[in-house]
Amino acid sequence: MAPEPRILPRVLVVDDDRLNREIARDALGASAQVVCCASGEAALEELRREPADLVLSDLMMPGISGTDLLDRLRREHADTDFVLLTANASVESAVAALRMGAADYLVKPVQPEELALVVERILSRRRLLAENERLREALRVAESCRTLLRCLDPGEVYAVALDLLLHAVPCERGLAIFRRTSFPQSNGVAFRGFDEPQARRLRSLLVVEKPFDLEAVGAGLVGEGPVHDALRAARVACGQVLVVPLRGRESEVGALWLLEGERRLGPDDLERAGLIASHAEVALQNAERYHRAKERAFIDDVTEAYNARFLLQATDREIQRVERSGKQLCVLFLDLDRFKNVNDRHGHLVGSQVLRRLSQVLRECIRQIDTLARYGGDEFTILLADTGAEAGLQIAERIRRTVADTLFESGTGEPIRLTISIGVAGYPDHGRDRTALLDAADKAMYRAKSLGRNCVCSASELANPS
Numbered sequence: 001m002a003p004e005p006r007i008l009p010r011v012l013v014v015d016d017d018r019l020n021r022e023i024a025r026d027a028l029g030a031s032a033q034v035v036c037c038a039s040g041e042a043a044l045e046e047l048r049r050e051p052a053d054l055v056l057s058d059l060m061m062p063g064i065s066g067t068d069l070l071d072r073l074r075r076e077h078a079d080t081d082f083v084l085l086t087a088n089a090s091v092e093s094a095v096a097a098l099r100m101g102a103a104d105y106l107v108k109p110v111q112p113e114e115l116a117l118v119v120e121r122i123l124s125r126r127r128l129l130a131e132n133e134r135l136r137e138a139l140r141v142a143e144s145c146r147t148l149l150r151c152l153d154p155g156e157v158y159a160v161a162l163d164l165l166l167h168a169v170p171c172e173r174g175l176a177i178f179r180r181t182s183f184p185q186s187n188g189v190a191f192r193g194f195d196e197p198q199a200r201r202l203r204s205l206l207v208v209e210k211p212f213d214l215e216a217v218g219a220g221l222v223g224e225g226p227v228h229d230a231l232r233a234a235r236v237a238c239g240q241v242l243v244v245p246l247r248g249r250e251s252e253v254g255a256l257w258l259l260e261g262e263r264r265l266g267p268d269d270l271e272r273a274g275l276i277a278s279h280a281e282v283a284l285q286n287a288e289r290y291h292r293a294k295e296r297a298f299i300d301d302v303t304e305a306y307n308a309r310f311l312l313q314a315t316d317r318e319i320q321r322v323e324r325s326g327k328q329l330c331v332l333f334l335d336l337d338r339f340k341n342v343n344d345r346h347g348h349l350v351g352s353q354v355l356r357r358l359s360q361v362l363r364e365c366i367r368q369i370d371t372l373a374r375y376g377g378d379e380f381t382i383l384l385a386d387t388g389a390e391a392g393l394q395i396a397e398r399i400r401r402t403v404a405d406t407l408f409e410s411g412t413g414e415p416i417r418l419t420i421s422i423g424v425a426g427y428p429d430h431g432r433d434r435t436a437l438l439d440a441a442d443k444a445m446y447r448a449k450s451l452g453r454n455c456v457c458s459a460s461e462l463a464n465p466s
Contacts, residue, residue, distance in 0.1 A: 027112035040064025059086035145279035161280035178254025248284035303359035311373035330392030333441035389426030419454035430459040
C-alpha cells in the first residue's frame with residue numbers, strides 16, 4: 001500500500017505590505033500551504049472558509065489591527081496559533097500579545113531564516129500536541145475495549161463492538177451483520193439508532209431477502225453498496241458509511257456499518273475503528289475457543305456426532321426458530337437392526353468402528369444445516385431443518401437404502417451388512433414441544449421394528465395403525 005501523501009500545514013500571512021507578504025511566502029512555501037491576506041478582515045473571511053494552523057499578522061494595519069485579530073482568533077478559532085510581526089517593537093505590545101495567547105512575537109524586518117525557524121518550532125509543537133492527543137484518545141478507546149474481553153458469545157462481541165464504535169467516532173446510527181458458519185442459518189443483525197419499522201425492514205432486506213457475502217466486505221468509508229441500497233429501500237437517509245469488517249480465526253465473520261450524520265467522518269475515525277476492530281477480533285477468537293471447548297462437551301467420543309445433551313438443546317432451538325419463521329421441522333429416529341449380533345460376533349471394538357463409520361454415512365446423507373446426534377447405544381437422531389414430514393419420509397428412505405448398501409469393515413476380511421429402522425415425526429403435527437416430538441419419532445421407529453425392521457415409519461401411522 002502506498003503511503004498517504006503528507007498534508008502540509010496551512011499558514012495565513014496577514015500584512016498590508018505586499019513585499020512583506022511575498023517574503024513570508026518565499027520563506028515558508030516549501031513547508032506549508034501559505035495563504036496571503038492584505039487585511040484582518042480578509043484573514044477572518046479566509047478562516048471562515050477554511051481553518052488554519054497558524055496566523056502570522058502585522059501589528060499595525062488599517063481596519064482590524066494585529067491585536068484585534070488575535071482577540072477574534074481566541075474567541076472564534078481557538079485552535080489556531082498566532083505570531084505577531086511588527087516594526088514598532090515595545091515591551092508593552094509584546095507582553096500584551098503573549099498574554100492574549102500569541103505563540104511568539106517577532107520584530108521587523110524579519111530574516112527569512114528566523115521566520116522559518118520560528119514557524120517550524122510552532123508547527124512541530126502542534127504536531128507533538130496532536131500526537132499526544134491521538135495517543136490519549138487511543139488509550140481511552142483501548143480502555144473501553146476491555147468490555148469485549150468479557151464477551152464469550154460471538155453475537156455479543158459484534159453488538160458490544162458496535163456500541164463502542166458508535167461512542168468513539170461518534171455516530172448515532174449503526175448496524176452489525178454477522179454469520180456464524182459453525183451454526184448454519186444463524187445469521188444475526190444488531191441495530192442502533194433506528195426505529196422499530198426501519199430495523200424490521202432492514203433485517204428483512206439484509207438477512208432474508210438479499211443477504212450478501214460478508215467475506216468480501218472491505219474496510220473504509222464508502223458512498224455506495226448493498227447497505228446503501230437497503231437503507232434507501234427502508235427510506236433511511238444516509239451519506240457515507242464507515243465499514244468495519246470483523247473476522248475470527250476459525251468461522252466467525254461479520255461487519256459493522258456506521259452511518260455518517262451531520263459530522264463528517266475522516267481519517268481519525270478510521271483509526272479509532274481499526275483499534276476497536278483489532279480488540280473485537282481478539283474477542284471473537286476467544287469466543288471461538290470457548291465455544292470449541294464447550295462444543296467438545298456435546299460431542300460423542302465414539303462417533304464424533306453430537307450427543308444427546310446437545311440434541312435436546314438443538315431441538316429446542318430449532319422449534320423456536322420454526323415458531324419465528326413459520327417454516328417446518330422434521331425429526332428422524334434411527335436404530336440399527338440386531339446390532340447386538342455385531343458386538344457379540346466381532347467384539348465391541350469393531351462395533352465402535354462400525355458406529356463411527358455409520359455416523360459418517362449418515363452425515364453424507366444430510367445437509368450442513370441439519371443436525372446429527374447419537375442418542376445412545378446404536379440409536380441416532382437427525383433434525384432436518386426447513387423440512388416437512390413428507391419430505392422427511394423420502395430422506396429417511398434414502399438413508400435406509402444407503403445403509404443397507406454400505407459394507408462395514410469387520411477386521412476379519414468379511415464385510416458386515418446392516419439394516420436400519422427409522423421413525424419420522426414432524427413439528428408441529430406430531431408434537432408441539434421437544435418431548436412430544438422426540439417421543440413421536442421414537443415410537444414411529446419402534447413401529448418400524450414391529451413391522452419387520454429395515455423400513456421407515458411415519459408418526460402419522462401411530463394414530464391409525466393398519
